[in-house]
Amino acid sequence: MNPSCSRCNKVVYPTEKVNCLDKYWHKGCFSCEVCKMTLNMKNYKGFDKKPYCSQHYPKTSFTIVADTPENLRLKQQSKMQSQVQYKEEFEKNKGKGFCVVSDTPELQRVKKTQDQISNIKYHEDYEKGRMGGEGSNTEAYPNQSYQQQQPQTPSYNFDPPPARSAAAAPPLPSGGGKRYRAVYDYAAADEDEVSFADGDLILDVQQIDEGWMFGRVERTGQQGMLPANYVEAI
Structure with a gap:
């Protein structure tokens, strides 16, 4: 049984049959989808199983890629690789000259941690110098020209008077005490x-x-x- 033409849906006989793009065509029906120019096996271009001439062949265009989990993972991996490469370049070029370093999130976190450590160290040294006396103050703050002395309050170590007995009564002075x-x-x-x-x-x-x-x-x-x-x- 003879197949039908993909263009006119009429029976295609073997003498006029063209087998292309997984379909059967009459020689006269095998034409461009846009300009209807008759094509042959040498000058056609197939797209979506349809013949086109070189002039009207569909041009590919960029499409918007959805943020699938796989695409998000690849995006995050690329970002991490960029940060690693940036750090490697920074370490290689460190000390070679002045350069402006942008505040990346990682550098901001490191800077904040260093500031906190500096503040804690300052307070520890200050407390050691204040509580440790003159020697500790000199060690903690060697650039100071004088030492602040804390005023010393004299302490009296004496016991409070004992509780008086209820039966005790003052005797008369005899002059011989x-x-x-x-x-x-x-x-x-x-x-x-x-x-x-x-x-x-x-x-x-x-x-x-x-x-x-x-x-x-x-x-x-x-x-x-x-x-x-x-x-x-x-």
């Missing part, structure tokens, strides 16, 4: 106590219990109870 010297200042907390200053002489001292005495302050003439750990025997 011992002599003591105050080693700390003391302000009377009750009416039956006596105030004195460091260095005052305490006369006619009599022991009441382990923590309290009775005596007379020579400077003021007042007499009363006083803590035993604020005075020393002469």
Whole structure:
């Protein structure tokens, strides 16, 4: 059975048959899709299984490529290769001359990390110099012409007066008590106590219990109870 022509859909006999582009044509029907110029096996150009002349052959044009996962991966890989190549070129050219380096995201991250490390190092050196004294300050800040000295506050290591016994009562002075010297200042907390200053002489001292005495302050003439750990025997 004879096939049909792809152009006119009529029966193609063997004497006028052209077999091309996986189809059958009459010799007169084998023509350009645009200008209808009759073609032969030497001057035709096929596109999408259709014959065209060289003048009207479809021109290929660029198409928009969708961002498929594979294309995104290739794009990311190309970007990483570009950054690696940039770093290699930078290391090769480092020290050869002045060049302007653009702030890439990677360089910005490195710069930020270096700034943070510098700030931490500065504060550590400052704290060591401030707390370590003159030697540490000189080591941490060798360019300073003077050292800032922290004011020293004198400390007095003395125990608070012991709790008074409820049964203790000041005895009358007999005039034959011992002599003591105050080693700390003391302000009377009750009416039956006596105030004195460091260095005052305490006369006619009599022991009441382990923590309290009775005596007379020579400077003021007042007499009363006083803590035993604020005075020393002469």
